[in-house]
Every structure is written in C-alpha cells, then in structure tokens.
Amino acid sequence: MSTREIFDSRIESGLLLLPTLLVTVVFLYYPTALAFRTSFFDSSFGRAEVFVGLENYVELLTSSGYHQSIIISVVFAAVVVVGVVVVSLYLTFLIHEVDTGQGLYLISVIWPYALPPAVGALVFLFITHPTLGVLTGPIESLGVEVDWFNNGSQAFVVVALAAIWKQIGYNVIFMIAAMNNVPDTLTETAELDGVGGLRRLVSVYIPIMTPTIFFLVIINTIYAFFGTFAFVDLLTSGGPSNATNILIFNLYQEGFSFFNFGIASAKSVVLFVIVGVLMFVQFQITDKYSYYGG
Amino acid sequence: MVGVLQYAKQRVDALRGNYETQRIHEDDLGTHFQLLLLVVAVVFPIAVALAVSTKQSGVVTSVVDLLPGGYAVENYREVLVDYQFGRFMWNSLAMSVVIVVGKLIISVFAAMAIVYYRVPYKDLVFLFILFTLLLPVPVRFIPLFQLMNDLGWSNTILAITVPYLASATTVFILRQHFLSIPTSIVETAKLDGVGPLKFMLFVLLPMSKGVLVGVSIIMFVYAWNQYLWPLIIIDSEANQVAQVGLQLLQGDVQGGQLSWSLVMAGSTLTLLPPLLLMIVFRKPLLETFSIQQK
Amino acid sequence: MTTVTLHNLRKEFDDVVAVNGIDLEIVDGEFLVIVGPSGCGKSTTLRLLAGLEDATDGEIVMDGRDVTAVEPKDRNVAMVFQNYALYPHMTGRRNITFGMKSSGDFTDEEIDRRVEEAAETLDIADLLDRKPQAMSGGERQRVALGRAIVRDPDAFLMDEPLSNLDAKLRIQMRAELAQLHTSLGTTTVYVTHDQTEAMTLGERVVVMNDGRIMQVDEPQTLYDFPANRFVAEFIGDPAMNMLPVDIENGTAVHDAFTIQLPNADGGVRNGAKESGDASIRDGQRAVLGVRPEDLYMATDRPNTGDETLNATVNVTEPLGDSLLLHCSIGETPCKIQAKARSEIRPDDTVSIAYDPARLHLFDPESGDALYHSESYASSESAAAAADHG
Numbered sequence: 001m002s003t004r005e006i007f008d009s010r011i012e013s014g015l016l017l018l019p020t021l022l023v024t025v026v027f028l029y030y031p032t033a034l035a036f037r038t039s040f041f042d043s044s045f046g047r048a049e050v051f052v053g054l055e056n057y058v059e060l061l062t063s064s065g066y067h068q069s070i071i072i073s074v075v076f077a078a079v080v081v082v083g084v085v086v087v088s089l090y091l092t093f094l095i096h097e098v099d100t101g102q103g104l105y106l107i108s109v110i111w112p113y114a115l116p117p118a119v120g121a122l123v124f125l126f127i128t129h130p131t132l133g134v135l136t137g138p139i140e141s142l143g144v145e146v147d148w149f150n151n152g153s154q155a156f157v158v159v160a161l162a163a164i165w166k167q168i169g170y171n172v173i174f175m176i177a178a179m180n181n182v183p184d185t186l187t188e189t190a191e192l193d194g195v196g197g198l199r200r201l202v203s204v205y206i207p208i209m210t211p212t213i214f215f216l217v218i219i220n221t222i223y224a225f226f227g228t229f230a231f232v233d234l235l236t237s238g239g240p241s242n243a244t245n246i247l248i249f250n251l252y253q254e255g256f257s258f259f260n261f262g263i264a265s266a267k268s269v270v271l272f273v274i275v276g277v278l279m280f281v282q283f284q285i286t287d288k289y290s291y292y293g294g
Numbered sequence: 295m296v297g298v299l300q301y302a303k304q305r306v307d308a309l310r311g312n313y314e315t316q317r318i319h320e321d322d323l324g325t326h327f328q329l330l331l332l333v334v335a336v337v338f339p340i341a342v343a344l345a346v347s348t349k350q351s352g353v354v355t356s357v358v359d360l361l362p363g364g365y366a367v368e369n370y371r372e373v374l375v376d377y378q379f380g381r382f383m384w385n386s387l388a389m390s391v392v393i394v395v396g397k398l399i400i401s402v403f404a405a406m407a408i409v410y411y412r413v414p415y416k417d418l419v420f421l422f423i424l425f426t427l428l429l430p431v432p433v434r435f436i437p438l439f440q441l442m443n444d445l446g447w448s449n450t451i452l453a454i455t456v457p458y459l460a461s462a463t464t465v466f467i468l469r470q471h472f473l474s475i476p477t478s479i480v481e482t483a484k485l486d487g488v489g490p491l492k493f494m495l496f497v498l499l500p501m502s503k504g505v506l507v508g509v510s511i512i513m514f515v516y517a518w519n520q521y522l523w524p525l526i527i528i529d530s531e532a533n534q535v536a537q538v539g540l541q542l543l544q545g546d547v548q549g550g551q552l553s554w555s556l557v558m559a560g561s562t563l564t565l566l567p568p569l570l571l572m573i574v575f576r577k578p579l580l581e582t583f584s585i586q587q588k
Numbered sequence: 589m590t591t592v593t594l595h596n597l598r599k600e601f602d603d604v605v606a607v608n609g610i611d612l613e614i615v616d617g618e619f620l621v622i623v624g625p626s627g628c629g630k631s632t633t634l635r636l637l638a639g640l641e642d643a644t645d646g647e648i649v650m651d652g653r654d655v656t657a658v659e660p661k662d663r664n665v666a667m668v669f670q671n672y673a674l675y676p677h678m679t680g681r682r683n684i685t686f687g688m689k690s691s692g693d694f695t696d697e698e699i700d701r702r703v704e705e706a707a708e709t710l711d712i713a714d715l716l717d718r719k720p721q722a723m724s725g726g727e728r729q730r731v732a733l734g735r736a737i738v739r740d741p742d743a744f745l746m747d748e749p750l751s752n753l754d755a756k757l758r759i760q761m762r763a764e765l766a767q768l769h770t771s772l773g774t775t776t777v778y779v780t781h782d783q784t785e786a787m788t789l790g791e792r793v794v795v796m797n798d799g800r801i802m803q804v805d806e807p808q809t810l811y812d813f814p815a816n817r818f819v820a821e822f823i824g825d826p827a828m829n830m831l832p833v834d835i836e837n838g839t840a841v842h843d844a845f846t847i848q849l850p851n852a853d854g855g856v857r858n859g860a861k862e863s864g865d866a867s868i869r870d871g872q873r874a875v876l877g878v879r880p881e882d883l884y885m886a887t888d889r890p891n892t893g894d895e896t897l898n899a900t901v902n903v904t905e906p907l908g909d910s911l912l913l914h915c916s917i918g919e920t921p922c923k924i925q926a927k928a929r930s931e932i933r934p935d936d937t938v939s940i941a942y943d944p945a946r947l948h949l950f951d952p953e954s955g956d957a958l959y960h961s962e963s964y965a966s967s968e969s970a971a972a973a974a975d976h977g
Contacts, residue, residue, distance in 0.1 A: 027539070028429045030437075034440065098326060114571070116564055116565060121545075122558075123340065131297050131351060252522070256526060275401060482735075486690050487661025487687075487691055488687070500678075503677075
C-alpha cells in the first residue's frame with residue numbers, strides 16, 4: 001500500500017493547480033458555455049443580440065447546404081481514416097519485417113507528423129496543379145483529365161490524398177510501437193506454422209494491435225473532421241460547388257464570411273456533440289480492450 | 295527477378311558455408327523494394343518543393359526541371375525579406391516558445407499536485423482537466439473570438455498563446471510518467487524530509503528529462519502548425535505567423551503576382567523548424583508517444 | 589539507545605485490515621526479523637514504524653516518546669527498500685548525501701567525514717562517483733545501505749532488501765548484513781517473506797499472518813516449539829507434515845498407525861511454555877505435526893526400536909544431500925527426507941520410523957499448539973535426533 005502522496009498541504013496543491021484551472025475555465029469552459037448561449041440568439045457584429053430560442057437549430061435541421069456538409073464530412077472522414085490506417089499498417093509491417101535500415105525507413109515515413117497542414121496543402125496544390133503540376137502530365141497520360149478546380153470529385157480526392165499523406169507519420173509512430181510489442185515468440189510460432197507475409201499481418205499482428213488501431217481510428221476521425229481545415233482552405237476553399245465543404249470549413253464561413261455568430265454557435269454545438277460521441281466511443285473501446293494490455 | 299537473385303545469393307552463401315551472412319541477409323529484397331517505393335511517395339512532394347524553391351520560376355515540365363537550380367539564395371532572401379517571412383517565422387517562434395514553456399511549467403505544477411498531494415477532490419480536478427479534450431479549438435473559436443475582442447487581446451501574442459496554455463494531454467502524459475517513478479524513491483524523499491520545491495527541482499524534473507523533451511516537441515509541433523486560430527484572430531501582417539503567411543503567398547500566386555518557386559521557398563522555411571526538432575529529438579519523442587497511449 | 593514499543597497497532601486500508609492490533613517490544617540494538625506470507629501485514633508494520641503510513645489505531649513509542657503522529661523525517665529512522673530506491677540521475681555520493689543535506693542538520697565537513705566512513709565500512713569508495721545504472725544490483729544495495737547508515741539513525745528499517753539479488757549474492761549480502769549489524773549495533777527491523785533469511789539473520793523473529801503476530805521467538809525456538817500450526821508449517825522447508833489423529837490413552841491414533849506420545853500419560857501439556865492450560869484430553873481430535881527431516885527409513889535406524897508406520901511412495905525427488913519422498917500414509921499426504929542414494933521407487937511401500945522427541949500436536953480448530961514432545965522426550969532420543977540431522 002505504498003503511496004506517492006507524500007505532501008498534504010491544500011494551499012500548495014491549490015496554488016499548483018491554479019494556473020491550469022484558471023486557463024481551463026476562462027478559455028475552455030467559459031467559451032464553450034458562451035457558444036451554447038449564443039446558439040439561442042441571433043447574433044452578429046455591431047447589432048444587439050436577439051433571443052430566438054431554437055430557431056438556429058431549426059435552421060440547421062432544414063438547411064440542405066448544412067446537410068450536404070455533414071454528408072461530405074462523414075464520407076471525407078471515412079475515406080481519410082481508411083486510407084491512413086491501411087497505408088500506415090502496410091508501411092509499418094514492411095518496416096517491421098526488415099532488419100537493415102529500419103531506423104532510416106522509419107524516420108522517412110514518420111516525418112509528416114511534423115508537416116504543417118498549410119505547407120502540405122501548398123505543396124499538393126503545386127504538384128497537382130491542373131496546368132503547372134508535376135504530377136498532372138503523368139496522370140493525364142493515363143487518360144484522366146486533371147481539372148479539380150472545377151471538378152468536385154477530383155477536388156475531393158486531392159484534399160483527401162493530401163490529408164492522408166500528412167497523417168501517415170502519426171499513425172506509423174503508434175503502429176510500430178504496437179507491432180514491436182507483439183511478443184517475438186508469437187512471430188516465431190507463426191513462422192513455424194508456416195504463416196508468412198501478409199497473412200501474418202492480418203491474422204497475428206492486427207488482432208493484437210486492435211486497441212491501438214481503434215485509438216488511431218478515433219484520433220484520425222477527429223483529425224479528418226477538424227485538423228484538415230488548412231487543406232480545405234488553401235486547396236479548394238470548400239469548392240468547387242461545396243464539394244469539399246466539410247463542417248469545420250462550413251462553420252468558419254458562417255462565422256467569418258457571413259458573421260452569423262448565432263448560427264455559427266449552433267454549428268459549434270453540433271461539432272461539440274460529434275467530438276463528445278467520438279470520445280465516448282473511444283472510452284468504451286479502450287475499456288473493452290484493456291485486457292489486451294494495450 | 296528479385297527472388298531469383300536472392301535465391302542465387304543464398305545458394306552461393308550456403309556453398310561457401312557462409313551461414314552467418316545468410317541469416318543476416320534474411321531481409322526480403324522485395325520488402326526493401328516496396329519500402330523504397332513508398333518512401334519515395336511520402337517524400338516526393340517535399341522533395342519537389344525543395345527543388346523548385348531553388349529555381350527561377352516554378353514551371354516544371356520535365357524531370358530535368360526537378361534538379362536543384364541556382365536561385366536558392368535569392369529566392370529565400372526574397373521570401374524572408376520582401377515577403378516578410380522573417381517576421382512571420384519570428385512571430386511563429388515566439389508564439390511556439392511561449393506556448394511550450396508556459397504549458398510545460400503549468401502542466402508540471404498541475405501534474406505534481408495531482409500525483410504527489412494527498413488532498414480531497416483531486417481526482418475530480420483531474421477529470422475536470424481531462425474533460426477539456428472534448429473542447430478543441432474548432433469547437434470554440436467563435437466564442438473565443440468574441441472573448442478576445444472583449445479582452446482587447448485581438449491581434450496580440452496573448453491571443454495566440456494564453457488559450458493554449460492549459461493542456462489535458464500534457465498533464466495526462468506527465469501524470470502517467472510521474473506514476474511510473476518507483477514509489478520507494480518518492481518515499482525516500484519523504485523519509486529525508488525533502489520539501490516540495492526541492493523534490494520538484496532535484497528529483498522529479500531530473501527524472502523526467504526524456505518526457506519533458508518529448509512533450510516539448512509535441513507541443514512545439516502543435517503550436518507551430520496552428521493555422522485556423524491565428525488566421526481568425528491576427529489581422530495585421532506585422533503580428534502574423536508563418537502558417538497564415540503561406541496563405542498570403544497562396545493568394546498572390548493564384549493571382550499570378552508571384553512565382554511558385556517563392557511559394558515553395560516559403561513552404562520549406564515553414565516546414566523546417568518542426569521537422570528538424572522532430573528528427574533531432576525523435577527518440578524522446580517516440581518514447582513520450584508510447585506513454586500517451588496508455 | 590533505542591527501544592521501540594508497539595501498542596495495539598492497527599492499520600486499515602478502506603475495508604481491508606492490514607495490521608490487526610499488534611503488540612511488540614523491539615529491544616535496543618537487536619536484529620528483529622518480521623516474516624510472513626505476502627499480504628500478512630509485515631511491510632505495513634514496517635511502514636508504520638517509518639511513518640510512511642498513519643496508524644488507524646494504537647501507538648508507536650520510541651524510547652518513551654510517542655511518535656505515532658510524528659513526521660517520518662523527525663523519527664530518525666532510515667529505510668532500505670527492496671528496489672534500492674536510488675535516484676537514477678545522481679551519483680552514489682550524491683545519493684548518499686542528498687537526504688542529509690535536505691535535513692540541514694549536518695555541516696559539509698561532517699557530511700564528508702561520514703560519507704568516507706560509510707564508504708569504508710561498506711567498501712563502496714569506488715562507487716561514489718558512479719550513477720546507479722553503472723552499478724550491479726549488489727553494488728546498488730550497498731550504496732542504499734550507505735545512505736541509511738550515514739545518518740546514524742536510531743533504527744534501520746529494511747523492506748526485503750535482498751529480494752532483488754540473485755541467490756548467490758543474496759547469501760553473501762546476508763552474511764555482510766549480519767556483520768554490519770554486529771559492528772554498528774543499531775536496532776534493526778528487517779522484513780522478509782523468506783523463512784531461511786529470517787532464521788539466519790534474526791536474533792528474534794516475528795511470524796505474522798493476516799495482520800496478526802503468530803509468534804515472537806528466537807529462530808531455534810520457533811522451529812522447535814511452534815506456537816501454532818501456521819508457524820509450524822511456515823518455518824522449515826519442506827513444511828511440517830500434518831496428520832489428523834485421535835488421542836486415546838496418551839497415544840495418537842491415525843487411520844494407518846498408532847503412535848505413543850512420550851510422557852503423555854498424565855495429560856499432555858504444551859512443552860514450550862509449560863503453561864499447562866493447553867492440555868489435551870482423551871478422545872479429543874488433534875493434528876499431529878512431524879517434520880520431514882524427523883522421519884526416516886526404519887531400515888536406516890534399526891536400533892531405535894520406535895514404532896514404525898507404513899507409507900506408500902508417490903514421487904521421489906533427489907535433492908543431492910537427501911532424497912525427498914512424497915508419500916501417503918493412509919489417505920494423508922506426507923513428505924519424508926530420506927538418506928541420499930536410497931534405493932526407493934514410486935509405488936514402493938516403505939517402513940517409516942520417527943523421532944519421538946520431535947512430535948507436535950495442534951488443535952484442529954484453532955491451530956494452537958497443544959503439545960511438543962521434546963520437553964518430555966528422553967535425552968537418548970534427542971541425541972539420536974541430533975545424529976540424524
């Protein structure tokens with residue numbers, strides 16, 4: 001029954017916690033509460049707020065533009081999450097399998113963790129630019145006309161690819177740790193049983209790595225919803241014809257193009273609910289799989 | 295083809311009785327080949343950016359155009375001075391350092407109170423801090439914007455640093471690490487009558503060097519890569535950060551007033567600080583990530 | 589110097605009672621070992637002594653001063669932990685001096701002098717400038733001991749200090765600890781789960797179970813006169829055999845044998861304490877305790893003339909210096925330490941003799957000792973037993 005709680009001064013502990021609590025309350029909880037409040041008002045710059053009850057929410061419920069944004073966000077998140085997890089898993093497996101050059105391979109695939117999304121967006125804009133892009137020629141030689149400034153589906157693909165690219169690093173970091181944690185004896189048993197290559201990945205490693213993969217799925221979903229703002233803003237500004245107008249960009253426009261703070265606040269509340277649900281799911285799953293020792 | 299070569303090599307090695315070599319060179323060349331391909335794919339966009347940043351114009355029409363050009367010094371000078379990237383980078387650095395140092399200090403305080411003090415309700419306080427994971431910037435930037443206007447902090451470094459100082463993730467990682475320090479060491483300090491300040495400075499912090507470096511890198515990358523919030527709250531170029539500086543470049547290049555080579559130079563500059571830190575401190579960084587997931 | 593007294597000491601964690609009202613007197617300068625299975629409360633008792641836990645009830649008195657509520661640093665005790673608890677970022681010297689400097693009770697010259705002394709005593713002079721990761725386990729434990737002795741505490745509290753060392757080093761350090769205690773003479777309380785360690789190190793040994801003290805005695809007394817079944821089975825390896833019997837006319841009657849209890853005619857008494865109140869009656873049920881080393885092949889000792897009993901051998905384990913037999917006597921499992929190189933195989937039926945001076949009876953319900961035959965046995969048998977050992 002040993003203990004780390006070797007101090008007991010309430011004043012000291014209070015002082016130690018004060019800065020974090022102060023910032024937390026003033027800049028995290030209070031604005032959130034403010035968003036809830038404003039979501040019931042008609043609010044904008046330089047005008048008096050008017051209480052409108054649930055009107056903002058009713059507008060969201062009936063706005064086809066907002067519904068479209070939700071659908072785009074969900075599809076976008078699905079594409080990004082699946083893309084990131086599959087590519088990262090395969091990369092991690094390849095790195096896990098080699099002995100020579102492992103460190104070098106690892107750093108050359110995890111570096112995008114440090115990549116600023118804005119940089120990633122501009123570089124992608126350049127290499128896939130419909131007229132100037134380095135990749136445009138090779139792609140068009142395959143018979144596809146690169147026209148994502150006007151073609152919504154192509155724009156969606158470009159943004160998704162850029163978003164996947166940036167997130168690979170973060171995923172491999174966690175996956176390689178999880179894969180290295182698989183006991184060598186299991187790998188050797190699989191080899192003795194003649195389970196080689198990809199089948200070992202699918203039937204031995206992935207089941208053991210399940211907690212890590214679930215964790216990453218949630219993190220990647222949150223990333224796809226919120227962390228990809230810079231890609232959308234710099235590559236497509238939500239266009240063409242709202243084809244890449246995911247919720248976070250939609251919210252930004254509502255607030256800072258149209259200055260409808262009331263409706264924007266209602267949209268913030270919707271995002272809050274989405275984050276809440278994702279976090280809740282993650283807690284449930286973490287609990288369920290905790291016996292894996294992940 | 296690769297398989298044949300490898301098989302031949304194995305046979306030769308076996309004939310020479312060179313089993314040791316055979317075991318070491320067990321790596322499948324096919325695996326290396328796939329890895330190289332994927333690494334090229336992951337690095338390619340940035341390699342292009344780097345190459346183009348040294349050329350006179352950004353027009354790439356053939357593979358030869360991807361060789362480094364002779365305009366590196368001139369381009370980078372132009373971006374840094376004429377396009378104010380020196381200023382932006384400096385602002386980004388100031389913001390990131392303030393966030394890292396501030397966050398580190400107040401998070402160490404909070405984690406210390408949570409782990410080493412026997413006081414009532416501290417589990418509740420920890421939950422209260424953890425709960426802010428539900429409140430990322432995208433959920434509250436609308437009300438935060440209003441709050442900054444009320445405080446008169448718009449357009450200042452306060453606005454882009456102070457709201458980031460409280461960090462559930464950092465407190466969580468530090469707490470996990472503190473919990474991994476053997477109880478007997480903590481109790482020895484208690485038996486010796488070591489006070490809280492001395493305990494923190496001479497026991498806790500020296501035993502946490504790796505984690506402190508690791509979370510510092512995580513926080514720096516996070517702070518440096520912020521895009522949405524500075525975009526909203528900073529509107530004078532003198533106070534702008536590098537990420538949003540890229541957006542200004544993008545506007546110019548889309549308008550045809552700017553060469554792509556300068557945009558790529560700006561992108562490269564913006565990428566360098568977090569990338570270098572990550573590469574240099576990758577070991578403590580990876581170790582810290584492995585704490586985070588627990 | 590330092591006498592420590594525990595009065596009705598009690599410690600509860602939520603609804604678990606770790607230490608259940610113990611009384612104990614620790615004599616000045618003695619080496620006292622507390623031994624027991626994990627969870628018996630031995631470590632908690634030590635931590636209560638150190639002040640790392642607050643007692644739920646009862647008191648701790650050191651040299652007449654009630655220290656129950658006194659802060660650890662003001663008790664002037666030094667603790668040595670199982671995992672050494674060295675600060676990994678500090679050199680050996682800094683590890684030793686860090687606590688002293690914190691207390692502010694010592695001048696720098698004094699600290700230097702004491703470190704030199706301690707280094708010489710423990711032969712760790714060359715470890716002072718190394719960090720713990722550059723030391724072996726044994727070296728770390730020496731530095732941890734150095735940190736303890738340098739403050740010249742009133743008492744050493746040691747929590748399984750040798751458990752992390754490998755077997756060979758453990759035996760060596762055991763001897764060194766004993767030697768250190770002889771030269772310093774400081775009151776030492778030493779906690780271990782290892783009965784061998786307890787027997788070899790302790791001047792007195794406290795056996796604990798379930799938060800209570802089972803017996804406090806010198807090691808040989810614990811072995812010869814266990815106060816109850818728990819102590820009997822915990823002390824000694826392999827553990828004492830326990831056979832259910834009925835008492836009839838001074839004999840112990842088992843399904844498979846009958847044994848005459850020496851001097852039991854006039855009512856058998858507890859030999860150890862001569863208390864007389866734990867007597868046994870005819871017709872009572874009891875548990876007969878006899879150690880594996882006090883049983884032997886009748887053929888090896890033809891002249892003792894003791895009654896013999898038959899046992900069926902199930903498994904044989906050659907230990908080198910002896911042959912351990914796992915047998916059944918009737919339905920009861922039983923271990924016998926036979927001579928090495930005996931030609932005995934599983935399924936053999938063997939004739940077993942016993943040492944009449946080494947029989948114990950326990951109450952089947954309470955487990956309290958009812959009778960130890962040694963107090964009554966003839967000196968001839970005792971001599972024979974010594975010969976056998």
